[in-house]
Amino acid sequence: MDALDLARWQFGVTTVYHFLFVPLTIGLGVFVAGLQTAWHRTGKEHYLRLTKFFGKLFLINFAMGVVTGIVQEFQFGMNWSEYSTFVGDVFGAPLAMEALLAFFMESTFLGLWIFGWDRLPKRVHLACIWAAAIGSNLSAYFILAANAWMKHPVGYEVVDGRARMTDLWAVLTNSTALAQVPHVIGAAFIVAGGFVLAVSCWWLLRTRDGMWRGAARAALVMTAVAGLVVAGSGDLSGKLAYQQQPMKLASAEGLERDTAGAGFTLVPGIEIPKVLSFLSTGDLDATVQGTEDIQRRLEERFGPGDYRPDQNVVFWSYRVMLSFGLSTVGLSVLGLWLTRRRRPMPRFLARLFVLALPLPLLAVIAGWLLSEVGRQPWTVAGELLTAASVSPGVSLTEVALSLTLFTLLYGGLAVAEAVLLVRHVRRGPEEPAPAEVPAERREPSLMY
Amino acid sequence: MIDLWFLVIAFLWTGYFVLEGFDFGVGMLAPFVGGDDDEQRQSLQTIGPVWDGNEVWLITAVGAMFAAFPAWYSGLFSSFYLPVVLVLAGLIVRGVGLEWRGKVANPAWCDLGIVVGSALPAFLWGAVFAGLLLDGALPALLGGAFTLALSLLHGAVFLALRTEGRVRRRARVAALATGAVALPLAVVALSTLASMSGAATVPALAAMAALAAAVALIWRRREGWAFTATAAGIALTSAAVFLRLKQAPLPGLTLAEAASAPYTLTMLTWIGLITLPFVLAYQAWTYWVFRKRVALPR
Numbered sequence: 001m002d003a004l005d006l007a008r009w010q011f012g013v014t015t016v017y018h019f020l021f022v023p024l025t026i027g028l029g030v031f032v033a034g035l036q037t038a039w040h041r042t043g044k045e046h047y048l049r050l051t052k053f054f055g056k057l058f059l060i061n062f063a064m065g066v067v068t069g070i071v072q073e074f075q076f077g078m079n080w081s082e083y084s085t086f087v088g089d090v091f092g093a094p095l096a097m098e099a100l101l102a103f104f105m106e107s108t109f110l111g112l113w114i115f116g117w118d119r120l121p122k123r124v125h126l127a128c129i130w131a132a133a134i135g136s137n138l139s140a141y142f143i144l145a146a147n148a149w150m151k152h153p154v155g156y157e158v159v160d161g162r163a164r165m166t167d168l169w170a171v172l173t174n175s176t177a178l179a180q181v182p183h184v185i186g187a188a189f190i191v192a193g194g195f196v197l198a199v200s201c202w203w204l205l206r207t208r209d210g211m212w213r214g215a216a217r218a219a220l221v222m223t224a225v226a227g228l229v230v231a232g233s234g235d236l237s238g239k240l241a242y243q244q245q246p247m248k249l250a251s252a253e254g255l256e257r258d259t260a261g262a263g264f265t266l267v268p269g270i271e272i273p274k275v276l277s278f279l280s281t282g283d284l285d286a287t288v289q290g291t292e293d294i295q296r297r298l299e300e301r302f303g304p305g306d307y308r309p310d311q312n313v314v315f316w317s318y319r320v321m322l323s324f325g326l327s328t329v330g331l332s333v334l335g336l337w338l339t340r341r342r343r344p345m346p347r348f349l350a351r352l353f354v355l356a357l358p359l360p361l362l363a364v365i366a367g368w369l370l371s372e373v374g375r376q377p378w379t380v381a382g383e384l385l386t387a388a389s390v391s392p393g394v395s396l397t398e399v400a401l402s403l404t405l406f407t408l409l410y411g412g413l414a415v416a417e418a419v420l421l422v423r424h425v426r427r428g429p430e431e432p433a434p435a436e437v438p439a440e441r442r443e444p445s446l447m448y
Numbered sequence: 449m450i451d452l453w454f455l456v457i458a459f460l461w462t463g464y465f466v467l468e469g470f471d472f473g474v475g476m477l478a479p480f481v482g483g484d485d486d487e488q489r490q491s492l493q494t495i496g497p498v499w500d501g502n503e504v505w506l507i508t509a510v511g512a513m514f515a516a517f518p519a520w521y522s523g524l525f526s527s528f529y530l531p532v533v534l535v536l537a538g539l540i541v542r543g544v545g546l547e548w549r550g551k552v553a554n555p556a557w558c559d560l561g562i563v564v565g566s567a568l569p570a571f572l573w574g575a576v577f578a579g580l581l582l583d584g585a586l587p588a589l590l591g592g593a594f595t596l597a598l599s600l601l602h603g604a605v606f607l608a609l610r611t612e613g614r615v616r617r618r619a620r621v622a623a624l625a626t627g628a629v630a631l632p633l634a635v636v637a638l639s640t641l642a643s644m645s646g647a648a649t650v651p652a653l654a655a656m657a658a659l660a661a662a663v664a665l666i667w668r669r670r671e672g673w674a675f676t677a678t679a680a681g682i683a684l685t686s687a688a689v690f691l692r693l694k695q696a697p698l699p700g701l702t703l704a705e706a707a708s709a710p711y712t713l714t715m716l717t718w719i720g721l722i723t724l725p726f727v728l729a730y731q732a733w734t735y736w737v738f739r740k741r742v743a744l745p746r
Binding site: 056059060062063064066067068070071073074076077078079080081082083084085086087088089090091092093095096097098099100101103104105107108109110111112114115116119120159162164165166168391393394398401402405406409413416420423424 | 497498511515532533553709716724737
């Protein structure tokens, strides 16, 4: 174990942890904005109650997403100074744009939304939650453009051992990013949909209040539609990986040799013939490269070294992502069918949706493991190795200390957040305020 | 172009120190100027709508450093590794504490998080920048103590300006008390800074004058002017630091060596020119919306 290993663990732990909260911020923000819009349009009290209820859950989660995100922005410089110096010219631009275009908007308008219930005209207040939600989604685009560049660098040249940007537009419209953005944002909406569904079903099992059925139906629609987007963009990502990241594709399939008409391995031993070739190219008989042959070609090009990512992690994370993700979407389609035309939600299904809460989250984590472990041993594909990216001046002890601190802190906060969410879900939405209490004397429930 | 981007980054850091300076101060003072939970909530509501937006100034400053001066960004944060880890830990517990305080059964944990999480970065940023200018533990300690006291003073003045009733009166007393500590520290820290480089002399001395004026103004209950003076004191201190750093942003590194290529800087300039006016406008609007003094929650 050296400083490099620990720095990788720290990046992995803090990033995966950060991304437990991000999907809910992305998806739930839009959902809450939709609820408030419904209230604004119809004036029905239950939409307002739901807005405030899910708004509170959104805020509990949002705080964690923000504070764990700050760590990410510093971590490139702290632990990966060689990487940062090499890529800053290109990679820094989308990060700076993310802060300027997305984070300012998200945080400022969310502050206005939380504290502005009685202070702003209704329409302006509604616009604030939309601005915040759009900010969250925009931030996802910029960070994914940066991330995609690591896997498929474009719009740059290397001068004096540093990447120099030659085309910002190419970086922002990288095909890898354009496929990844709908995939990740769609997945975020599935996570948020699964969350709203679980909460609504928990309440459906306990009360007869019709508003929970409405919330559950809305969440089902959101999950099913997002499922289509994720499947489509996932297919596109696979085809791009065939061209751009053959090693990742081969590792995800456990394909060792270049194979024409390659089959798709469901689990080791069970293979559907020709499907991998078809999924990768649209042609049943196309040749898909295998890990060992790619390894040989990479050695010829870059010299001796092991260019294969961890085969087990990549292989299995792909299967976890696919199966958990597809089963979530499948369940939501089933739910839509069974609740069609005002049919009540069957109790077994409501229970199932509560239990299925972790599925989409696990699928998302597995997806990131596939994506980023599958990128190894590179930080910038074909340009910079992970081993050459780490900060030379940061010692093993320092990384061990920070990793321990972050792990303990994050562990404690995860428990606290879970307890807090459960408490507020159980408490349920506030009763509508009696009409005789004037607006300015009502408790502003989302404030501190 | 390099000079322009150095100026942008200095501006972003300065904005961060001025804005989050009072956030940190309010965070640390809230349990002390608030006698009960209602008064504490009253104090925290002065920063409630704005602290997260203020923190984005830091995110933007760091993002802009990464994009415009990659070697400066990576050198700074990897060489001050452990202090930066503690800053991050502080920002984490503080942000969570602020957001969760009204939603937990027992806010004591959140209060602890807010106080510690505000004090850590308020101290450590001063220590880091002092450490960047001068070697050794003593300058870092002094720099940290100075920015900590400065945040407390700035926050106390802000509270006096933005609240009414008992909290306002206690905040004034707190401002005078922290001013008594901050002023001597300011004299030592700022005269050291002034003596280090010709360029830094004028802003450092002006900062000293502004802080002295701030204490006099809060004594005479001119809260608005006192806040202007503490804000100016922080901005001028930051300006002095960056004027000194311009010669060598890190030991052995020049700005030109650290900078990105002209193409990147040109692109960033366009993006900044288009977006920054909007950002400044809507942030200013937030302060306008919440301009009324915060009363005791009912």
